[in-house]
C-alpha cells in the first residue's frame with residue numbers, strides 16, 4: 001500500500017508505528033534524511049508543529065541520549081514530553097499490555113518506549129491507535145540506525161557505494177544497522193564473535209528488502225574489515241546481560257577496535273559507536289577520541305532525525321522523493 005500511495009501521489013505515507021525499520025523503504029528513508037538536514041540547519045519554521053501534542057516516553061531501561069534527545073527535541077517542536085520510568089515495574093506487570101495501551105491512547109498522541117522484550121512493543125502497537133516508536137528493544141534500535149546513516153551521509157557526502165563494517169556483538173544496534181544498510185544501498189560487513197552473530201530472521205528480512213547495489217556479509221574474521229568507509233562497534237554486554245559479563249568479555253577480546261584494527265580498515269575510515277561506550281573494552285581511548293571518530297555527531301543527530309520522524313508521523317509533514 002505504501003508503494004502504491006507513493007506512486008500515485010509522489011508522497012510517502014507516514015508509517016503507523018516505527019518498531020524495526022521494516023515500515024519504511026529506502027526512498028522513504030532518504031526523504032526523511034532530507035527533512036532532517038533542513039531541521040538541523042533551522043528548526044524555527046517548525047517551532048509550534050507539535051503544539052498541544054502530548055508524547056509519553058516509557059523506559060524500562062536506563063538512557064541518556066534517547067531520553068534527552070527526544071525530550072529536548074519534542075520541546076523544540078512545541079510538544080509536551082512526559083517521561084515515565086518503568087525500571088521498577090515492567091510494562092504488563094500491573095495490568096495487561098492491552099489495557100495499558102488502551103488507556104494511553106485516550107490521553108497521548110504518541111508512545112515512545114524502551115522495553116526489555118520487543119513483543120511488548122508489538123502488543124502495544126496492536127492495541128493502540130496512536131503511533132508507537134521503538135526507543136530500543138532487545139531486537140532493534142531503529143532511531144539509532146537512522147541517526148547513524150544520516151551521520152554517514154553528512155560525513156561522506158553520499159551513501160551510494162559506501163561500506164560499513166560492524167564489529168563485535170550481533171545485537172539490537174547491529175540488527176537495525178543491517179536493516180538500514182540494506183534499504184539505503186550501503187554494503188555492511190558484520191564481524192561477530194562466533195555464537196554472537198545477528199539473528200537469522202533479521203538477515204532474512206534485510207535480504208528480502210535489499211537494494212541491488214548493497215551486500216550483507218557476516219564473518220567472524222576481523223581481517224574482513226579492510227577497505228570500509230566506517231567501523232562501528234557497540235558494547236559487548238548490553239543492558240540486562242550483566243550476568244554474562246565475564247564470559248562475554250572473554251569471547252570478544254579479539255574484537256576490540258584499537259589503532260591496529262582501524263589501520264586494517266584504512267586511514268580514512270570513520271569510527272562510530274551508538275554510546276554508551278566501555279572505554280578500554282570494545283574501543284580504546286585513542287580511537288574514540290581520534291579525529292576520525294563521529295560518535296558525538298551520531299548523538300546530536302539522534303535529535304534531528306527523531307524530530308523529522310515526529311513531524312512526519314504526528315504533524316502531517318509530508319516527505320517527497
Ligand code: CP
Nearest residue numbers: 063064065066274275
Ligand atoms: N545510544 C543510546 O540509545 O543511548 P542511551 O542508552 O543513553 O539512550
Ligand code: NVA
Nearest residue numbers: 171234238239274275
Ligand atoms: N546494545 C546496547 C545499546 C545501548 C544503546 C544495549 O542494548 O544496551
